Amino acid sequence: MLNGWFVLLGDAFFNGSIVLASFAAKLGAANWVIGLMPALLNAGSMVPQVFIAPYVARLPVKVVLYRQMALLRIASLGIVALGGFVLGQRLDLLLWVFVAGLALNGFFTGFSSLPFWETIGKTIPMERRSGLFSARNLVGGALAFLAGFLVRFILELPLAFPYPYAILFALGTLAFAYGWHVFGLIDEPPDKAIRTERISLSLPFRDFYFRRFLRVRILLVMASMVEPFYAAYAVRVLGHKGEIGLYLMVYTLSSVLSNLLWVRISRRYGSRSLILIGAALGALAPVLALTLPSSAFWMVFVLQGAYLASIGVGTSTYLVNLAPTDARSSYIGLSNTIVGLLAFSPVLGGLLADRVGYVGPMVVATICYAWALYAGRRLKLLEGVEPR
Known part of the structure; x- marks a missing residue:
C-alpha cells in the first residue's frame, strides 16, 4: 500500500499526459516526439516481459529481481533530472537525454513488472485485489493532488526554463526511489515448488476468455494515442501555459474521488465493470475537448483522471484474476508484451496531429474507446457479485 502511495506521488511529477507533454511542447518538440514520451514508459515496461517470464517463473522469491531493477530505474530517472539542471543552454541535447532516460527507465521497469504482479498474486487474495x-x-x-499545488508553484517560479521542470523531475525521482524501496521489503513467501512453465503463444491463446480480454486491451491501448495531446492542445492551440499545474490538480483530484466510486463498483459488479465504464468515459473525452470553450477545458482532465483510473484498476485486476496460478507469468507476460508493442500509438497520434491537426487522434481515440466498450460487454465476469 505504501509503495503505491509514493509511486503515484512520483507519477504526479512525471505525469506523461500533462507534465512530460507540456515539457516537450515547450522544448519545441514535434508532436510525434510528444507522443513518444509516454510510449517509452509504457511500451518499455511491457515489451520485455514475455522474454523474461520463464526466468521469473523459476525464481522461488520474485521480489529479489524487483529490488535489483529498482536501482537501475532510479539511476535512469536521475539522468533525466540531472540533464534538466546541466543542459539548460543546450535544449536540443536536453531533449534527447530526456528521451534516453525515459527509455532506460521503461526498459528496466519491464524487468520489474512481472515480479511485482507475481508478488501481488502470491500475497493478496483474489477478492481483495x-x-x-x-x-x-x-x-x-490524494498525495498527487497535493503535489499539484507544488507543481503549480514551482512552474510559476521566476526561473529560466527548464530549471522548474528539473526540480519536478528530481522530486519525482525521490518519491519513486522510496516507493520502490518499500515494495522491496515485502516478505514474499517462496514458491513451494519450482515452476517450469514455458512461454508459448498457444498457452494463453487457447483460453477463449483471454483472447477476448486481449482484444479489448488492444483497443484501449490504441485509443490511448490521444492522452498526451490534451495538454499539448491546451499549450499550443488554446495558449494555456500557466494552467498546467491546475490541470494536474484537477486530473489527480478526479482520480482520487472517482476511486471512491470504482472500489464500490468493483466489489459489487467485478473488475469487468470498470473496463466498460472507463471505455465509455474515454470515448466522451475527445468530444468534450473539441466542443468545450477554452475557459472550461479543465473538464477534459477531470474526465481523463476518472477514466484512466477506471481502466488501470480494471484491466490490471482482471488479468491477474483471469490467469491460472501455474501460468500467471505466461498470461501476464504475453499480454503485456503484445500491448507494449502497440503502446507506441501516441507516436502515431503525433504523426496524425502533424498531418491533420489534433482533431485526428481525437476522432480515432473516440472510435477505439467506443469499440472497446462494445467488445468489453462479452468479457467473462470473474469476481463474485455481492447480493443486493
Whole structure:
C-alpha cells in the first residue's frame, strides 16, 4: 500500500499526459516526439516481459529481481533530472537525454513488472485485489493532488526554463526511489515448488476468455494515442501555459474521488465493470475537448483522471484474476508484451496531429474507446457479485 502511495506521488511529477507533454511542447518538440514520451514508459515496461517470464517463473522469491531493477530505474530517472539542471543552454541535447532516460527507465521497469504482479498474486487474495488497488489509488491520488499545488508553484517560479521542470523531475525521482524501496521489503513467501512453465503463444491463446480480454486491451491501448495531446492542445492551440499545474490538480483530484466510486463498483459488479465504464468515459473525452470553450477545458482532465483510473484498476485486476496460478507469468507476460508493442500509438497520434491537426487522434481515440466498450460487454465476469 505504501509503495503505491509514493509511486503515484512520483507519477504526479512525471505525469506523461500533462507534465512530460507540456515539457516537450515547450522544448519545441514535434508532436510525434510528444507522443513518444509516454510510449517509452509504457511500451518499455511491457515489451520485455514475455522474454523474461520463464526466468521469473523459476525464481522461488520474485521480489529479489524487483529490488535489483529498482536501482537501475532510479539511476535512469536521475539522468533525466540531472540533464534538466546541466543542459539548460543546450535544449536540443536536453531533449534527447530526456528521451534516453525515459527509455532506460521503461526498459528496466519491464524487468520489474512481472515480479511485482507475481508478488501481488502470491500475497493478496483474489477478492481483495480490486480493493487494494483502489485504496492505493485513493491515498496516492490524494498525495498527487497535493503535489499539484507544488507543481503549480514551482512552474510559476521566476526561473529560466527548464530549471522548474528539473526540480519536478528530481522530486519525482525521490518519491519513486522510496516507493520502490518499500515494495522491496515485502516478505514474499517462496514458491513451494519450482515452476517450469514455458512461454508459448498457444498457452494463453487457447483460453477463449483471454483472447477476448486481449482484444479489448488492444483497443484501449490504441485509443490511448490521444492522452498526451490534451495538454499539448491546451499549450499550443488554446495558449494555456500557466494552467498546467491546475490541470494536474484537477486530473489527480478526479482520480482520487472517482476511486471512491470504482472500489464500490468493483466489489459489487467485478473488475469487468470498470473496463466498460472507463471505455465509455474515454470515448466522451475527445468530444468534450473539441466542443468545450477554452475557459472550461479543465473538464477534459477531470474526465481523463476518472477514466484512466477506471481502466488501470480494471484491466490490471482482471488479468491477474483471469490467469491460472501455474501460468500467471505466461498470461501476464504475453499480454503485456503484445500491448507494449502497440503502446507506441501516441507516436502515431503525433504523426496524425502533424498531418491533420489534433482533431485526428481525437476522432480515432473516440472510435477505439467506443469499440472497446462494445467488445468489453462479452468479457467473462470473474469476481463474485455481492447480493443486493
